[in-house]
Amino acid sequence: MTSPGGTGGAYDFCVIGGGIVGVATAHRLLTTFPGSSLVLIEKEAALGAHQTGHNSGVIHSGIYYPPDSLKARLCRAGAEWTKKFATANDIPFRECGKLLVATDSDEHERMLALYERSIANGVEVEAIDADELKRREPRITGVGALFVPATGIIDYTKVTAALADQVVAMGGKILLGTTVDAITENTSAVTVSGSNGSVSAGTLIVCAGLQADRMARKAGIDTDFRIVPFRGEYYRLPARRADLVRTLIYPVPDPALPFLGVHLSPTIDGDLTVGPNAVLGLSREGYRKGSVNRRDAADVLSFAGVRQVARDHFGTGVRELRNSLFKRGYLAECRKYCPELSTADLLPHRAGIRAQAVLRDGTLVHDFLIERTPRSIHVLNAPSPAATSAMPIAEYLVEQLDSVN
Structure with a gap:
């Protein structure tokens, strides 16, 4: 399978966000497109520093969500994946x-x-x-x-760490302690500029959690919502x-x-x-x-x-x-x-x-919310059970790449 990243960037893929969804997305990209070049950017000194590392550690079943929602479908698949991944990687659950x-x-x-x-x-x-x-x-x-x-129940920081180890083993690069100041997109690549210089990639996927709306605005997306x-x-x-x-x-x-x-x-x-x-x-x-x-x-x-x-x-x-x-x-x-x-x-x-x-009208977005530009995908809302659903979310994002390239 050929990578859709394009030839205009130093990397085929750039992922912003080192929570479990971002790391799972990097893992899925390298699994789907072996041999591709990828960089993951995280502003904190460690992965999973925010929502991933500050939740109750529940592997959710999908009981609450409307049957036709992304939440319901991805949560069921995610619970099964989480348990299999934990078993294969000696992660207690x-x-x-x-x-x-x-x-x-x-x-x-x-x-x-x-x-x-x-x-x-x-x-x-x-x-x-x-x-x-x-x-x-x-x-x-x-x-x-x-x-x-x-x-x-499980510790999702351990799942994230195991995924990250595999990302590095597959050739991915992880940049910690790197803030993002600007995102510039043209017809051939996306350039991400930040505290440690700039990187260019054919495709950008942003999984920024608490900073999702701000990253979207940096990329020129007109957001009619706010992360609260x-x-x-x-x-x-x-x-x-x-x-x-x-x-x-x-x-x-x-x-x-x-x-x-x-x-x-x-x-x-x-x-x-x-x-x-x-x-x-x-x-x-x-x-x-x-x-x-x-x-x-x-x-x-x-x-x-x-x-x-x-x-x-x-x-x-x-x-x-x-x-x-x-x-x-x-x-x-x-x-x-x-x-x-x-x-x-x-x-x-x-x-x-x-x-x-x-x-803006006061509606709380309960399902996953995703926006696209020609060369990027932004995960704008990934509430609970996002940790449980991380790999199915990643699979869903990778499936969308044909529509952004």
Whole structure:
């Protein structure tokens, strides 16, 4: 198969972004077009420094998403790929399963609707009653639950590192600590200029996560959206509580709300975490509570779409902020399904930041969003389950190359 990179650049391919999606894309390009030249550019000193390294490590099943969406299709394929890749590369993972717990009649009704969606998505799922829930998880309370056996846990930074090693072994070059200042495209190549000089490539693929909209604007794409950072705060339970549950415990999601809610998540390292909430952030990469970046804050507060989101979800936003400031409010979310938890159980843990694309009219983009120029592809929105779906996303991007060259 001939590389579509063209002859106008020093490299056939350039990938911007060293998260799991960017590294998987580099891996897929070199697998599909063996012998091609490729450079991956990452501004941080290590790969997977942001969303890849700040999530709960869940291998998602695809249960939540509309059956005809990219999310649903790519998540199912991604879960299978992740487990196979981990097995082949001695990366620890555990298929612990997930329980979505309904705590009242309204949630139970939503649970049954989600069961039907799961069947339509081809996801193995079991509906259980309160007695069976108590038998399986004695410390969890609910009127019923859905059990998804395929859900697992893993460390996605280890997956990213293994992919990167293979990229280098196939001849790819990885440039760390390299910021991108400008992207210039002509009929034969794309030039990426940054802190360590310039590189030229026949084809550019940008997987920039929290900086996706800014990279798109550097490339001359007219973006009618903004990446809005939502800070997800986690707590860790004490070691004596690490065996509180055997499976992941999630609330039944409310379709009127943009995020999944606070859940109990065993980690592959043996911890048990609680979270995340979802608080509007004023710093795209500020993980400490109260972090403010002037440029990021101006981007958020000046964008009409964010103001519309605030109006549409005012009550939810107030509740999430209150729960961020006061541990008791956060605890109340957990005690709906795990009543024995106390404030003393909530120990500090690292936060994550979700890159959420918001349109000018206030619509939160829930599916993957991709834009093209003649010689580039930009991944503009890759929310959860992007880590699970990384390789199928990469395959999808590579399939698009015929349309950009």
